[in-house]
Amino acid sequence: MNKYINIDDIENVSKTIEEAIQLKQSPFRFHHLGKHKTLVMLFFNSSLRTRLSTEKAAKNLGMDVMVLNVNEAWQLEFEDGSIMNANTAEHIKEAAQVISQYADIMAIRAFPSLTDKQKDESEYIINSFVKYATVPIISMESATAHPLQALADAITIEELKLKERPKVVLSWAPHPKALPQAVPNSFVTMMHELDVDFSITHPKGYELNPEITKNTSINYNQNEALKDADFVYVKNWSSYKDYGKILCQDENWMMTKEKLGNAKFMHCLPVRRNVVVEDAVLDGENAVVIQQANNRTFSAQIVLKNILENLSS
Amino acid sequence: MNKYINIDDIENVSKTIEEAIQLKQSPFRFHHLGKHKTLVMLFFNSSLRTRLSTEKAAKNLGMDVMVLNVNEAWQLEFEDGSIMNANTAEHIKEAAQVISQYADIMAIRAFPSLTDKQKDESEYIINSFVKYATVPIISMESATAHPLQALADAITIEELKLKERPKVVLSWAPHPKALPQAVPNSFVTMMHELDVDFSITHPKGYELNPEITKNTSINYNQNEALKDADFVYVKNWSSYKDYGKILCQDENWMMTKEKLGNAKFMHCLPVRRNVVVEDAVLDGENAVVIQQANNRTFSAQIVLKNILENLSS
């Protein structure tokens, strides 16, 4: 593995999930691997879980970690050929090459604008780091993907499934703010890698990028979709077609204990209680969000481990 | 020890002070104790001394440390049952449980509002962490208490006292901003644990919480109170009765070299020179504030050490 930007950077998903579960049993077993290796974590956006779990994963492997909120430095320029006489003080070409020299691996978080679809889909921030950096790049959530989250999700399903081929439903939920499609995108992509009966339910107009959801069953009737589900992944996202817009705030789409039935409740967190999901679900026995968040450490750790092994080989 | 929120979490104060003084002689002696253990430090408010001394203490014990300014992530919700469609993005129930999985110990700093007495006194922030976290919690100053400071204060008095039962006076001082009662509260509580002749002096209206000061002599005449003092702890606080208000800015309450006499001058820092205390005191030989600040490392270290030993037992 020489980068982790998208799920297809994983060579063998099921083997990787299995190894992550093993790591969880003995998190310090590969502490020697990271000796004298440095992870630089660069944040263009806020983070709690991703920040702490990724840093923890690196330290479990014995790495040194340096965290930088890019906004504490200055604004970076990503356009080729621009005359930099305005707000941007450093070009990504220099920044990526320079930071590469202080790092063995770089991890980047950079959210979408949700206003310029084409620019967001170009993934210009993370892709510029991939292009100009001279060390492996890990995405800690980019404009259109959150592959560390999706790997943690897959680990969680693997740990908890009670049947060979569980039914997994991704169910849209209302939210007061316009949110990215990164988490659902990567979750959909990951589900296609697992042996699951997968479908999506959301209001009309909330169709995700059809390139990603092709071959996925979509049901506009939430109740029908949820029937006999083993895992229900609840998540808000803003419209992809009417890009970045909030089209619906219908609270009937909120997940309830009644709708959930016996299914396990999944969410990437942070989650707004009684907006996205009612208290009774989160406080009930079927919520697995805490275990899911714990698996963030081991999804990051297996990715870092694979990259470190590749570095030294 | 399985948490440190208040002074009564210490089983044996005098033994703890003694052990802290021993740690100061050989700060790296227990460096093995923290191996593969992580302290997560969460700041809801600014910090200089507490941040650096607590991080240093953890590293002296060989711990990994992760520091997060919560404001860099997002606002947390503390109300049960709230419909989270406004400013808060994550509930403490999830946040505390999740972060617990990345930490072996969590340290929290959360100041009071000074506007809502009942809410501040509920200590809802630190107590919510205690309630929902699954790892030990250390207070790095909460709404009503600063127990790491009080322990450092006690260590300092123990190191410097020239008689069995020194006279210690807590003396209010003026300040341009409304400050919490956390430091004086914990100092008063700690003094009741030591063999000292303790009293408080402040203008009328500045009485601290009577639950805390019961059995403490209060003198509204500063000069009388200071007579023959061995240690004078100077500190501003806002009114407790007329909650969070500044009732007096009389500069006659500022500590001077003349008033101090031969007593040692203590303050938790930061201190406003020539407002709280005149230069001549801070620059004189009787000021012990630097030693006091140094003891912050060892008050944090003995607490962390006791908790780590408890974890592994």
Add this chain to the structure above:
Amino acid sequence: MNKYINIDDIENVSKTIEEAIQLKQSPFRFHHLGKHKTLVMLFFNSSLRTRLSTEKAAKNLGMDVMVLNVNEAWQLEFEDGSIMNANTAEHIKEAAQVISQYADIMAIRAFPSLTDKQKDESEYIINSFVKYATVPIISMESATAHPLQALADAITIEELKLKERPKVVLSWAPHPKALPQAVPNSFVTMMHELDVDFSITHPKGYELNPEITKNTSINYNQNEALKDADFVYVKNWSSYKDYGKILCQDENWMMTKEKLGNAKFMHCLPVRRNVVVEDAVLDGENAVVIQQANNRTFSAQIVLKNILENLSS
């Protein structure tokens, strides 16, 4: 070495450069030196390269590192005798002494105001730390000097020079914002320590502090100055005479591939493309800015190593 504030804190420049180049070959060779030693890095201003390279250097030596953006705490007071009833909450006298107790070495970044020449030249921030701290102080760029950068520059020239006595030209460039003179000041000072044919070119009015440039050839004609140069160091600075002012934004002073000829292009970064220097230079083979930035790690590391050795002797 017991501090590094200015280039004359280096006892033997050429030996130091040689040792830095050796360190670069085996960066972890002295990893034992920093055991149980802590570097506290205090930032009054933004940083990317300096932050990451200095932290990396310290960790290469096995040190613990604590980073604090001072603005996250509160404003410090630097005036003697001031009545601190306004914006400043802690005096440098306390802050420097206190932090010294949590650190074995402190590194400080503090830019000039560019409005009060006398105050900037007094270097009151870094000099106050030198005065009141009880541990060695390293400058990570002060009001008038950037000695870690200049040492990295010297290492780069030493690595790349093709003749005994190369011709080195410092060439002013336009910039939309008023920038400090710290980098050119230290570069000029460093060049006087090396065996180089050194000169400066800039528009009239941009003369640097004559105390620093005495005995340096200054040429107002850029083309003449650049003739047969081996290294061209391009940098904007604001006027020293008309202090902090932008007197010229003539884009004819921008560095171009044509002007540069066969010389190596140097810049401390961040650099504004197509304002300070055209793309063709930065993307061409003669740009050595990435190597120069890499040498920031080893200039910091040799300074830290020398100070650590001095500490333990």
